[in-house]
Amino acid sequence: MISAYFIHLLILIGIYLILAISLQLSVGFTGLLNLGHIAFYCVGAYASALLALNGFPFWIYFLAAGFLAMIFGFLLSIPTKKLKGDYLALATLGFSFVIYAVALNWTGLTRGPLGLPGIPRPTLFGFTFSDNVSFLILTFIIVLISYLIIKKITISPFGKVLEATRDDELATRVLGKNTFKMKSISLATSAFFAGLAGSLYASYITFIDPSSFTLLQLIPVLCIVIIGGLASLKGTIIATIILVLLPEPLRFIGFPSSIVGPARQIIYGLILLLILVYRPKGFYGKVELE
Amino acid sequence: MTKTAKTILWVVIIVIVIGAIWYGLTRKPAEEVIKIGVITPLSSDMVNWGESMKGGIEIAVDERNSIINGKPIQLIFEDNKACDSKETVTAMRKLIDIDKVKVTLVGCSGATMSAAPIAEENQVILLTPMASAGQISQAGDFVFRTSISDTAMGKFLGKYLIEKLNFKKIAVLYANNDYGVGFFNNLKPSFENSGGEILQAEEYIFGATDFRTNLTKIKAKSPEALVVISYGQEGGLIAKQIKELDIDVQIIGGDNFGTQEVVEAGGEAVEGAIFTTPALDETKPEVIELKEKFQNKYGKEPPVLISVADGYDAANLLLDAIEEKGYNPFGIKDYLYSIKDYPGISGVITIDENGDAVKPVSIQTIKNGQFVPYEE
Amino acid sequence: MLEIKNLKKYFGGVKAVDNCSFEVKPKTITALIGPNGAGKSTVFNLVSGILKADSGKIIFSGADITKAKPEKISNLGISRLFQQTKLFNNLTVKENLLLALDNEDTKFWKNLFSLNKLSKEKETKIKEMLNLIGMEKFESTLTRDLSYGQKRLIELLRTILNPHKFLMVDEPVAGVNPKLREVIAKILEKLKNQGETILLIEHDMNFTLNVADWVIVMEKGKVIAQGKPEEIRNNPRVLEAYLGE
Incomplete structure (x- = not known):
């Protein structure tokens, strides 16, 4: 009998894996300053939760989460046609704030700070994934499919064009490639998977509220992408496992109750610092950004 | 980074980790220990609430010399940062699965909502002394709450405004978090059903310091009273700005209005304000005593006194239940549902069929910077 | 022209x-x-x-x-060689050259479903060109690791390979x-x-x-x-x- 606690951690790892490898696609491979990833995750979570609560079947609310997030990803890429690359960081940042504000204030739709409780677990072909072991299996199937798709994109010639766009966009255009299209597809795909991750999260915890989707939540995912190494999927996987599991042993160190909160966070931070000291480019990073 | 710096970094980490493990190991081994899990904000901007709740719990345990039925009580604290759902669920799983805890105290509404299904699934007691969202009432059989819910508060105030204070036309200014929104959502129907009219309802961003735009709109409608549903010092700032904008209105505060913070931030402006309170009379000796105990134990004033009192009462209820029924969730559950007129410091508590505490709400006012009962 | x-x-x-x-x-x-x-x-x-x-x-x-x-x-x-080197420094010599050959690589679905395979002709052409300048051994080297002169050569090759x-x-x-x-x-x-x-x-x-x-x-x-x-x-x-x- 595997511990329920451990299964929970594996599910969290699964959700973070999807978030991290999709962020790696837009940031590490395409060089996009995508700071809106959590907003795509949020859109996916809310879309999925609302549709599920209104009785739609799993495959509809799950895919709708991805598609809705993807549409936003695509829309955010449009202005990059005329404006400089740094614009994207500002736009995605602004988008994050807007989505959070909508989740918090459009109480008619999202119930604002009260959140959405009672989100049903997925049901497929008559089987409901109400126990965590089956949910874990579902999660990992989705993780595997997501990984295979993103891996295929990155090792294919298309992935090379993305990397070329990151390394020198002008040179890429001069070779005849429509880099605007490349960036759009990259951001949209990245957002799609973030939306799927959001759907999984909502279905798992069965309760979501805006506090789970603040900009702060981007930090661990960004850390994973950097510590794993830019443009390295293998590194991303390892970094996800490490960063999700790392705080756990700290729970078992008997810190006196008066300092337990800050103490764990400080140690976690110190260990991350140590990793970066020994591996400034991340575990498997080979990319040097200019 | 230089070699010296790297070495120092390593030494620091190793010393901390070893020191902490040693500390952990020298604590009592788990033969027959009564374990109580506590999940509350121990860091982040919610830390004042978390520490207050924690303080109340620890004081209650101290008073029993950390022993119950001859066995040592072990409190296991987990930090859910800013009431984060993910952190709460992970902590809950760890407490139940690894620490084999059967009784938990959880702080925050969102956190309670995400932990509730796990408590139900594992038949573990979840008692929250610090959560006001109405939906917790339906969260489960094993889920209990000793703080007053927004549903109860909102309903009470809605009626009270008309029946006792005779205010028929009011405005409301409330924070846009689950507390403010929940309170308002219950105040509105209760007030309107009793024949009242809300002339203007303004929502503000939780944590704001400038309410002038909202207040100007409210002033334009000339309400008889302004209900303020705020947190921390916001109530005081709002009162000050009401005076500044020269709005002639009776201030009615929610249950977070009657705090030192508000008096300090509001000064003269909060004189005469009326507010609801879950009967936490700061002039009562046991309340003063609790305040002192907190001061002595932690070397500072309780940041949120009501949370200390709620935590204290919740812990005591749990410990009484364990004393009577043993460390058995089913027995404890029965005990908790049967609680009637328990003289808690935070008020007289009766647990209803939903596991919610029904406490008398009292109305107080501020006179010379002191909280005194309001005479109708 | x-x-x-x-x-x-x-x-x-x-x-x-x-x-x-x-x-x-x-x-x-x-x-x-x-x-x-x-x-x-x-x-x-x-x-x-x-x-x-x-x-x-x-x-x-x-x-x-x-x-x-x-x-x-x-x-x-029109194919252009720039005055400053504009090679894709995190990609290999071979990858840099392949990017020039055609634009099939910009087709998302085609590439996702493996319909844009690396043909023998492309491989051979690249090898030939590298042979011409005596750099066959550098096929899998990251362009970042080449000397300045070698970089210019590869960039010139890339410019020529671009139809x-x-x-x-x-x-x-x-x-x-x-x-x-x-x-x-x-x-x-x-x-x-x-x-x-x-x-x-x-x-x-x-x-x-x-x-x-x-x-x-x-x-x-x-x-x-x-x-x-x-x-x-x-x-x-x-x-x-x-x-x-």
Whole structure:
């Protein structure tokens, strides 16, 4: 009998894996300053939760989460046609704030700070994934499919064009490639998977509220992408496992109750610092950004 | 980074980790220990609430010399940062699965909502002394709450405004978090059903310091009273700005209005304000005593006194239940549902069929910077 | 093949390209020379679509490309080598070259479903080209790890592999050692013999006048002289422009 606690951690790892490898696609491979990833995750979570609560079947609310997030990803890429690359960081940042504000204030739709409780677990072909072991299996199937798709994109010639766009966009255009299209597809795909991750999260915890989707939540995912190494999927996987599991042993160190909160966070931070000291480019990073 | 710096970094980490493990190991081994899990904000901007709740719990345990039925009580604290759902669920799983805890105290509404299904699934007691969202009432059989819910508060105030204070036309200014929104959502129907009219309802961003735009709109409608549903010092700032904008209105505060913070931030402006309170009379000796105990134990004033009192009462209820029924969730559950007129410091508590505490709400006012009962 | 008509590009008060007009005939190597700041690279950037002209026209094979985007211009048949190296430094030599061969790699679905496989022909072509310059061993090296001269060679190769009707080459031998200069000169000769049309910017006079069929001289944004290399070599106006620098 595997511990329920451990299964929970594996599910969290699964959700973070999807978030991290999709962020790696837009940031590490395409060089996009995508700071809106959590907003795509949020859109996916809310879309999925609302549709599920209104009785739609799993495959509809799950895919709708991805598609809705993807549409936003695509829309955010449009202005990059005329404006400089740094614009994207500002736009995605602004988008994050807007989505959070909508989740918090459009109480008619999202119930604002009260959140959405009672989100049903997925049901497929008559089987409901109400126990965590089956949910874990579902999660990992989705993780595997997501990984295979993103891996295929990155090792294919298309992935090379993305990397070329990151390394020198002008040179890429001069070779005849429509880099605007490349960036759009990259951001949209990245957002799609973030939306799927959001759907999984909502279905798992069965309760979501805006506090789970603040900009702060981007930090661990960004850390994973950097510590794993830019443009390295293998590194991303390892970094996800490490960063999700790392705080756990700290729970078992008997810190006196008066300092337990800050103490764990400080140690976690110190260990991350140590990793970066020994591996400034991340575990498997080979990319040097200019 | 230089070699010296790297070495120092390593030494620091190793010393901390070893020191902490040693500390952990020298604590009592788990033969027959009564374990109580506590999940509350121990860091982040919610830390004042978390520490207050924690303080109340620890004081209650101290008073029993950390022993119950001859066995040592072990409190296991987990930090859910800013009431984060993910952190709460992970902590809950760890407490139940690894620490084999059967009784938990959880702080925050969102956190309670995400932990509730796990408590139900594992038949573990979840008692929250610090959560006001109405939906917790339906969260489960094993889920209990000793703080007053927004549903109860909102309903009470809605009626009270008309029946006792005779205010028929009011405005409301409330924070846009689950507390403010929940309170308002219950105040509105209760007030309107009793024949009242809300002339203007303004929502503000939780944590704001400038309410002038909202207040100007409210002033334009000339309400008889302004209900303020705020947190921390916001109530005081709002009162000050009401005076500044020269709005002639009776201030009615929610249950977070009657705090030192508000008096300090509001000064003269909060004189005469009326507010609801879950009967936490700061002039009562046991309340003063609790305040002192907190001061002595932690070397500072309780940041949120009501949370200390709620935590204290919740812990005591749990410990009484364990004393009577043993460390058995089913027995404890029965005990908790049967609680009637328990003289808690935070008020007289009766647990209803939903596991919610029904406490008398009292109305107080501020006179010379002191909280005194309001005479109708 | 390429016609520049009254091209103007001002940067604030600076007249980088000032009413510039010239023509590049097919199957020739035309050199664009002039002192620093004459506007040669600006003309290149205008033709490539990287900069937008203030006025004037650029006609390529009969089509007006004055306002066209860089990728469109490339796909119409203009291939460009830049003065600074613009290789994809986190990719290998082979990957850099493959990117030039065609645009099938920009098709998302085709690539996702593995319908754009690396054909034998492409592999062979790359190997051949690398053999030509003696760099077969560097196929899997990251371009970041190449020496400056090697980088220029690979970049030149990439420019040539990009399907084209017209080559624009900006200072191909600048900063490159004499041995590699020879190699590059040979490559340009070979291209000329294959009937290619090339527009070349280069400061090395000897190199340029040896390899070019036609020379256009610019100074301060204007064309001040044009002609066969021998004519230009002795042109007093040209000497004056260079002495002035």
